[in-house]
Amino acid sequence: MLHVQQVSGGYDxxxxxxxxxxxxxxxxxLGILGPNGSGKSTMLKLISGxxxxxxxxxLLENQPLKSYAPKELAKKLAVLPQLHANTFTxxxxxxxxxxxxxxxxxxxxxxxDDDEQAVVQAMTQTNVLQYAEEEMAFxxxxxxxxxxxxxxLAQRADVLFxxxxxxxxxxxxxRQLLDMVRSEAKMRGLTVVSIFHDMNLAALYxxxxxxxxxxxxxxxxxPHEVLVDAQIEQVYNVDVVTRPHPKEAKPQVTxxxxxxxxxxxxxxxxxxxxxxxxxTLQSPLPLRVLSSAVYNAGLGWYETIMxxxxxxxxxxxxxxxxxxxxxxxxxxxxxxxxxxxxxLTTDYAVIREFQTEAGSMIVMVTAGVGKALDVSxxxxxxxxxxxxxxxxxxIINAQLTDEAFVQAMMTATEAKVKALQIEEVHDAxxxxxxxxxxxxxxxxxxxxxxxxxxxAGTVSQLGKWLGHAVVETTVEAIQRYKQLKGRTQ
Amino acid sequence: xxxxxALAYTIAIISLIVSMWFGIAVGSVSIPLEVLWNPAANETAxxxxxxxxxxxVLLAALVxxxxxxxxxxxxxxxxxxxxxxxTLGISSGASVGAVATIFFGLSVPFLGLFTLPVxxxVGAVATxxxxxxxxKLVDRTMKMETLIxxxxxxxxxxxxxxxxxxxxxxxxxxxxxxxxxxxxxxxGWPYVQMIVPFVVVxxxxxxxxxxxxxxxxxxxxxxxxxxxxxxxxxxxxxxGGSMLTGAAVAVSGTIGFVGLVVPHMTRMLWGADHNHxxxxxxxxxATLLIICDLVSRTIIAPTELPIGVITSFVGxxxxxxxxxxxxxxxxxxx
Numbered sequence: 001m002l003h004v005q006q007v008s009g010g011y012d013x014x015x016x017x018x019x020x021x022x023x024x025x026x027x028x029x030l031g032i033l034g035p036n037g038s039g040k041s042t043m044l045k046l047i048s049g050x051x052x053x054x055x056x057x058x059l060l061e062n063q064p065l066k067s068y069a070p071k072e073l074a075k076k077l078a079v080l081p082q083l084h085a086n087t088f089t090x091x092x093x094x095x096x097x098x099x100x101x102x103x104x105x106x107x108x109x110x111x112x113d114d115d116e117q118a119v120v121q122a123m124t125q126t127n128v129l130q131y132a133e134e135e136m137a138f139x140x141x142x143x144x145x146x147x148x149x150x151x152x153l154a155q156r157a158d159v160l161f162x163x164x165x166x167x168x169x170x171x172x173x174x175r176q177l178l179d180m181v182r183s184e185a186k187m188r189g190l191t192v193v194s195i196f197h198d199m200n201l202a203a204l205y206x207x208x209x210x211x212x213x214x215x216x217x218x219x220x221x222x223p224h225e226v227l228v229d230a231q232i233e234q235v236y237n238v239d240v241v242t243r244p245h246p247k248e249a250k251p252q253v254t255x256x257x258x259x260x261x262x263x264x265x266x267x268x269x270x271x272x273x274x275x276x277x278x279x280t281l282q283s284p285l286p287l288r289v290l291s292s293a294v295y296n297a298g299l300g301w302y303e304t305i306m307x308x309x310x311x312x313x314x315x316x317x318x319x320x321x322x323x324x325x326x327x328x329x330x331x332x333x334x335x336x337x338x339x340x341x342x343x344l345t346t347d348y349a350v351i352r353e354f355q356t357e358a359g360s361m362i363v364m365v366t367a368g369v370g371k372a373l374d375v376s377x378x379x380x381x382x383x384x385x386x387x388x389x390x391x392x393x394x395i396i397n398a399q400l401t402d403e404a405f406v407q408a409m410m411t412a413t414e415a416k417v418k419a420l421q422i423e424e425v426h427d428a429x430x431x432x433x434x435x436x437x438x439x440x441x442x443x444x445x446x447x448x449x450x451x452x453x454x455x456a457g458t459v460s461q462l463g464k465w466l467g468h469a470v471v472e473t474t475v476e477a478i479q480r481y482k483q484l485k486g487r488t489q
Numbered sequence: 490x491x492x493x494x495a496l497a498y499t500i501a502i503i504s505l506i507v508s509m510w511f512g513i514a515v516g517s518v519s520i521p522l523e524v525l526w527n528p529a530a531n532e533t534a535x536x537x538x539x540x541x542x543x544x545x546v547l548l549a550a551l552v553x554x555x556x557x558x559x560x561x562x563x564x565x566x567x568x569x570x571x572x573x574x575x576t577l578g579i580s581s582g583a584s585v586g587a588v589a590t591i592f593f594g595l596s597v598p599f600l601g602l603f604t605l606p607v608x609x610x611v612g613a614v615a616t617x618x619x620x621x622x623x624x625k626l627v628d629r630t631m632k633m634e635t636l637i638x639x640x641x642x643x644x645x646x647x648x649x650x651x652x653x654x655x656x657x658x659x660x661x662x663x664x665x666x667x668x669x670x671x672x673x674x675x676x677g678w679p680y681v682q683m684i685v686p687f688v689v690v691x692x693x694x695x696x697x698x699x700x701x702x703x704x705x706x707x708x709x710x711x712x713x714x715x716x717x718x719x720x721x722x723x724x725x726x727x728x729g730g731s732m733l734t735g736a737a738v739a740v741s742g743t744i745g746f747v748g749l750v751v752p753h754m755t756r757m758l759w760g761a762d763h764n765h766x767x768x769x770x771x772x773x774x775a776t777l778l779i780i781c782d783l784v785s786r787t788i789i790a791p792t793e794l795p796i797g798v799i800t801s802f803v804g805x806x807x808x809x810x811x812x813x814x815x816x817x818x819x820x821x822x823x
Contacts, residue, residue: 050710074716081710088565088706088761098704102716135760155715 001026001191002047002159007056009046010039010215015054017043017215026158027189029182031202033226034212035236040195041082041163043212047193048079048161060159074102078157082164083145089137092147096123099154122153125180127173141168149177153184160184162194166201178205203227203250211235227251262286266397267447269353269362274346279364280330281305283447287395290405291443295323295339299405304337305445306330307366307391312343340441342389344368348484350477356465359398359451363469366391367477370485372420372434374427381429388437392416392474393445394466400446401454408444408456408466415467416440419474423482497759501772505550508779512546513538515783517790544681549673549782549796550775551684552741553751555691555733557774560748561755561766562695565702566726567633573749574734577636577727578643582616583609583738584669585647591665592654605668606683606739613735616643621727631723632709670795671742673782680740687736692771694729698722699763706761746800747774750808757811777804 002024010016017039024030034040045051047058049065058065060076068076078099090098099122100115123129126146136144145168152160160181166174182205184190196202202209203223210220213235219226232240232253239256265284273280286301296302308326315322323341324334342348344366351364371388394412417435427434453462514520520534520542528535559574567576574580587609589595597604624631624639655665695702701722704712709719737744751774752766759769778800785799 045710048714050713070713070718071716074714077714079714081708081714088568088570088756090703090706090761094703094760094762095707098700098707098715101700101704104700151715 001028001061002193003057003059003062004047005057005059007043007046007053007058009051009053009055010042011051013054015215017046020046020056020212020217022210022217022220024159024191024193026191027185028208029185029192029194029206031206031209032193032195032212033199033202033209034218038212038235039215040212042215044079044161044163044193044195048077049073050079071102074155074157076157077159077161078152078155079161080148080152080163080165083141083148083167089135091133091135092123092128092139093119093132095136095147096128096150096154099151102155118154118156119150122150125153126150127176142170142173145169146173146177158189159191159193162192164195164197166196166198174201181205199227199232200252203252204245204248224251227253262449264449265447266360266450267362267395268360269351272351272362272364274349274351276309276346277326278306278308278330279346279349279351279366280307280332281362281364281393281395282332283395283445285447285449286336287445288400288405288448289338289443289445290409291338291340291445292441293338293340293443294319294441295327295334296337300338302336302338302445304332305393305395305443306332306337306339307346307349307364307393308339308341309345310341310343312387314341314343338443340391340393340443342366342368342391343387344389344481348477348481350473350480352469352473352476354465354469356469358453358462358465359396361397361466361469362393362395363473364391364393364395365470365473365477367474367481369420369423369425369434369437369478369481372425372427372437374430374432375435377427377430377432387439390416390437390440390474390477391443392441392470393443394470395445395447396462396466397447397449398451398453398462399448400444400456400462401452404453404456404462405444405446407460407463409442411456411458411463411467412442412444412470414458415470416442416474419471419478422471422475423478425478493759494765497765497769498772501769501776505772505776505779508776508783509546509550512549512779512783513542515787516542540677541675544676544678545673545782546779547681548676548684548740549778551681551688552673552737552744553747553774553776553778553781554771555684555688555737555774556744556748557751557755557777558692558695558767558771559730559733559737560774561752561763561770562698562702562726562730563748564752565706565761565763565766566723566730567637568706568708569633569637570753571749572637574730574737575644575743575745575748577617577640577731578620578647579613579616579731579734580738580743581644581647581651582619583613583735584743585616585650586610586612587668587739587742588651588654588665591668592658603679603683606680609739610735613731613738616647617728617731617735619643621724630709630720636727667795668742669797671744671797671800672793672795673741673778674786674793676740684736684740687732691729691733691736692767694725694732696767698726698729699767702726702763702767742797744778744797744800746797746804747778750804751777754808754811 004022007020008015008018020043032040046053096119126149128146128150181192185192209223209226211218211226218235227242229240229242241254242251245252262285267283271282283303286303289302290299291297323339327334327337349366353362368389392412420434425434456462458467518537520538524531524535524538556574563572587605590605590608595604600607620639620643624635628635701717704715704717713719752770755766755770755773759765781799781803782796785794785796
């Protein structure tokens with residue numbers, strides 16, 4: 001559809017944009033990225049014919065751009081430049097109707113049904129129909145932007161160039177606009193080239209991205225090829241981390257601030273408070289947490305960690321709201337808290353602090369092993385298990401990579417299984433050594449300060465000590481369980 | 490929406506007809522309307538009507554129409570609310586031609602009385618070409634800013650030439666000043682005939698570019714993306730507007746205010762769509778100048794005031810009122 005071949009050009013004979021080549025297929029959405037002053041807008045002006053080329057060619061449907069008469073070109077190519085203020089104001093309908101200019105001929109060219117339909121449809125798609133008779137001057141920046149998008153759509157061109165179309169728009173309208181552009185591309189085969197400021201939006205909505213640097217193409221490819229940490233860091237001179245979008249198979253870039261607001265601190269046993277209701281760790285700094293907890297499971301940053309004791313009769317149906325209320329009642333903030341539950345009272349808990357060469361760590365275990373199970377036997381049983389719980393926390397004063405977090409989970413789990421073996425906890429039904437209970441929960445937390453650990457497997461420095469600490473603590477917790485149960489029975 | 494414009498045109502046409510009727514009927518001799526179709530009833534009145542009042546009213550209407558539509562087009566083209574037909578310096582060129590004619594007492598034999606308007610027209614055309622070529626020399630694409638600045642340069646320069654001639658003039662000063670302040674009196678049919686072709690052709694050229702003017706309000710780049718041949722349209726609007734301005738100044742002198750304010754009033758009342766803005770400005774401009782001319786010759790009769798004094802005197806309060814009402818109304822909505 002659009003072939004750009006070795007295009008160079010700029011203002012006043014200075015070819016700031018140099019040797020740009022790419023092509024866009026029909027129905028494709030291409031996003032243009034690049035730092036301020038990298039030549040994005042200039043390039044768009046070159047390939048839309050607003051600025052003269054000093055070298056190269058632009059082919060639109062295999063014909064040079066220059067060979068089109070102005071009106072013919074406007075029927076094929078609609079361009080939405082950045083929003084500019086203007087002095088005299090038309091009504092919204094008049095502005096959108098201007099998009100039909102290339103389709104009108106002759107002196108008295110009447111307004112056809114096609115024209116009217118295109119205008120109304122464009123206003124509907126951009127959600128500005130309700131302002132149709134309002135004057136532009138009385139609309140907000142975002143509403144004006146949508147009106148100009150409607151104008152470009154009313155042109156009914158095959159190719160659409162956009163220059164930061166989501167400027168001035170809130171996220172609801174950003175999504176609406178880009179969803180609409182995307183579906184026009186898909187349903188009608190609209191070909192789109194759009195400059196983006198926000199690379200995450202670009203990644204979400206574009207088939208391919210073109211990254212510009214100092215007037216040249218640095219990289220063109222699918223979002224995962226372009227949004228690569230090292231490349232973005234070089235081009236933008238900013239530290240970033242790329243992570244997958246939680247729902248879409250697209251990368252998302254996160255900025256790393258060069259000034260961190262987190263203070264230096266360490267977590268110790270002194271930060272843990274044990275009451276009848278719960279064991280609560282109130283950390284002096286946010287902890288990066290990976291857990292299978294009841295409340296706020298998964299990966300995140302939290303300052304409060306709770307292991308809550310509930311009665312065996314606790315009603316699980318509305319657990320999220322109920323737990324949030326409990327967290328507030330304890331004086332913590334639900335969005336900043338990870339919460340586990342156990343049927344054991346808090347005096348069953350064993351909390352140990354270990355000073356190791358891998359960094360100091362705290363391990364907390366409550367081991368309700370009364371209903372322990374052997375993982376190799378459970379497949380043949382029905383699903384209604386009696387509840388028992390081994391809850392394990394490992395809080396590490398060190399920096400862990402994501403791999404280290406996952407390996408720490410593995411190492412801690414192996415250590416727990418070993419502790420059950422040492423204490424000869426049996427699965428009552430099969431009478432074999434148990435490996436855990438039905439609802440065990442585990443939490444790995446790190447301060448992300450101090451020593452850096454890339455791995456936490458069983459032979460790594462962190463893994464060795466973590467395994468040791470978890471085995472020791474779990475064994476002691478099992479012993480305490482036996483002791484306390486023995487006394488009550 | 491079309492209802493709005495039907496109302497707009499009805500009001501504009503009725504007010505034009507009413508003002509024309511007043512312009513014809515009212516004066517030192519009041520003229521009964523029946524002489525229009527029955528000249529025999531009052532021959533003196535019929536004579537005044539056909540030989541003095543009607544050409545005068547028509548000339549006022551044509552000059553007002555020319556200045557207003559040219560002003561509307563220039564304001565749109567230059568995207569500048571302060572632009573008027575005189576911004577580009579064409580009127581100064583016309584004035585230099587006219588003042589020089591008076592100053593040097595020129596009279597070309599076969600032109601006779603028309604020496605002045607013809608020289609004035611020549612001044613206007615020459616200035617138009619000079620301004621445009623200079624603007625093009627400065628900046629190949631003739632950006633609007635370049636045009637405005639070039640216009641200001643030429644206006645000041647030509648203005649100084651007029652001042653020089655005024656300074657060197659002895660007893661003829663009154664005549665020059667009278668011409669500069671503008672008048673449509675005692676011109677007769679030949680002047681009407683002279684301006685008509687310019688009004689027709691100029692207005693047609695501007696109206697031909699009405700959609701392009703709408704698009705160019707959003708900037709030349711945007712207009713180009715919409716498929717407008719910006720260079721061609723710009724040139725056409727400049728030539729059309731200059732023709733109208735030059736012709737108006739040549740027959741009546743520099744009458745201020747009409748070209749600036751009528752387009753604004755029309756825009757406030759009926760919106761900025763050039764499709765309607767141009768014809769409505771034309772009608773309103775004609776009406777306003779007829780009324781101003783009527784006032785200028787009746788307010789302290791038998792002395793006649795220069796019409797340029799009256800346009801501002803009548804126009805400014807009217808504009809102020811509309812401006813006030815509109816801002817209040819819109820302030821209320823927002």
